[in-house]
Amino acid sequence: MSSSVVYWANAWSMPMTGLQRASRLGGLLPGCRSWCSCSSSRKILCASTALPRNLGDGLASLESNSSNVSENSLEGTHVNDETNILIECKDVHKSFGEKQILRGLSFKIRHGEAVGIIGPSGTGKSTVLKIMAGLLAPDRGEVLICGRKRHGLVDDEEIAGLRIGLVFQSAALFDSLTVRENVGFQLYENARMPQDKIAELVKENLAAVGLKGVEDRLPSELSGGMKKRVALARSIIYDNTKEIVEPEVLLYDEPTAGLDPIASTVVEDLIRSVHLKGESTTRRLGKIASYVVVTHQHSTIRRAVDRLLFLYDGTIVWEGMTQEFTTSTNPIVKQFASGSLDGPIKY
Numbered sequence: 001m002s003s004s005v006v007y008w009a010n011a012w013s014m015p016m017t018g019l020q021r022a023s024r025l026g027g028l029l030p031g032c033r034s035w036c037s038c039s040s041s042r043k044i045l046c047a048s049t050a051l052p053r054n055l056g057d058g059l060a061s062l063e064s065n066s067s068n069v070s071e072n073s074l075e076g077t078h079v080n081d082e083t084n085i086l087i088e089c090k091d092v093h094k095s096f097g098e099k100q101i102l103r104g105l106s107f108k109i110r111h112g113e114a115v116g117i118i119g120p121s122g123t124g125k126s127t128v129l130k131i132m133a134g135l136l137a138p139d140r141g142e143v144l145i146c147g148r149k150r151h152g153l154v155d156d157e158e159i160a161g162l163r164i165g166l167v168f169q170s171a172a173l174f175d176s177l178t179v180r181e182n183v184g185f186q187l188y189e190n191a192r193m194p195q196d197k198i199a200e201l202v203k204e205n206l207a208a209v210g211l212k213g214v215e216d217r218l219p220s221e222l223s224g225g226m227k228k229r230v231a232l233a234r235s236i237i238y239d240n241t242k243e244i245v246e247p248e249v250l251l252y253d254e255p256t257a258g259l260d261p262i263a264s265t266v267v268e269d270l271i272r273s274v275h276l277k278g279e280s281t282t283r284r285l286g287k288i289a290s291y292v293v294v295t296h297q298h299s300t301i302r303r304a305v306d307r308l309l310f311l312y313d314g315t316i317v318w319e320g321m322t323q324e325f326t327t328s329t330n331p332i333v334k335q336f337a338s339g340s341l342d343g344p345i346k347y
């Protein structure tokens with residue numbers, strides 16, 4: 001058996017064949033699904049014992065980690081660390097029919113990073129997340145997971161030791177299941193835990209997203225914001241009785257879209273709080289080693305991520321630390337940050 005786990009949280013658009021396939025593979029997540037083609041003796045194969053870096057603390061090395069970034073588009077501090085790369089997209093191309101969406105996209109997500117992907121609507125941000133999660137295959141270029149090329153999609157047996165979760169914009173809860181069953185679905189399906197222990201974990205994870213006493217409700221009895229938080233609880237719950245759990249990269253697609261400012265703050269802080277910053281994956285099991293957030297919201301950019309990738313016209317046209325975003329002189333970034341109609345971005 002492979003030791004790989006690639007898990008996909010909260011996907012709502014999975015075709016039935018995929019669901020059935022996931023079930024066969026033994027790890028179906030709720031609305032999410034889990035491809036657990038793994039044995040119980042899974043090992044951390046790519047967890048770094050190095051502490052995640054505090055990216056805001058003056059790491060001075062500059063690095064162009066994106067071959068298509070223009071000369072002046074790398075700003076500020078970047079990590080020149082080739083040993084801690086969890087996911088790498090290399091010269092990725094993707095078209096839908098005649099429409100070319102990605103035209104040679106390259107970037108790296110390192111252990112410990114909190115990365116935002118921003119850019120105008122329709123530029124392919126969600127597509128990038130799906131490619132990273134293994135739900136879509138690039139037409140050209142490659143995706144490396146812990147340095148190993150992914151040949152297939154999510155159930156690629158050769159990917160080992162890194163879980164990749166995708167939290168879709170839509171909460172994608174199972175309508176006929178209670179909140180408890182939705183949040184605990186993965187554990188009810190896969191874990192060898194007593195039901196009361198799972199219920200306890202569900203309660204804890206719901207409390208972490210600011211929800212109490214909703215376990216017995218159906219999704220239809222929740223507001224949109226509550227559903228999003230339930231979906232987040234579902235994406236962070238894990239079997240904490242296991243001795244070793246793979247580190248995980250969580251990919252969030254517009255986690256705060258449609259939320260009021262306070263609910264957005266709750267979600268942004270939650271995204272931060274489940275991150276493994278400052279701790280070793282080997283010590284705190286099952287926590288989020290790195291995460292990537294696609295967002296349009298300024299508050300989410302400010303609160304939830306440290307480094308930004310700006311996607312435009314199929315490539316990363318700018319990358320920098322979050323604080324550099326508003327002061328950048330890059331005309332594309334300037335226009336986007338100010339919301340101006342004048343500039344290189346045409347609608």
Ligand SMILES: Nc1ncnc2c1ncn2[C@@H]1O[C@H](COP(=O)(O)OP(=O)(O)OP(=O)(O)O)[C@@H](O)[C@H]1O
Binds near residue numbers: 119120124125126127
């Ligand atoms: N499965 C698909 N089939 C055909 N076209 C698609 C598919 N998925 C995405 N597209 C198209 O690819 C383009 C990029 O879509 P994507 O959702 O990745 O953009 P985005 O940057 O996330 O947009 P937004 O910010 O509006 O959410 C869009 O034009 C979209 O219509």
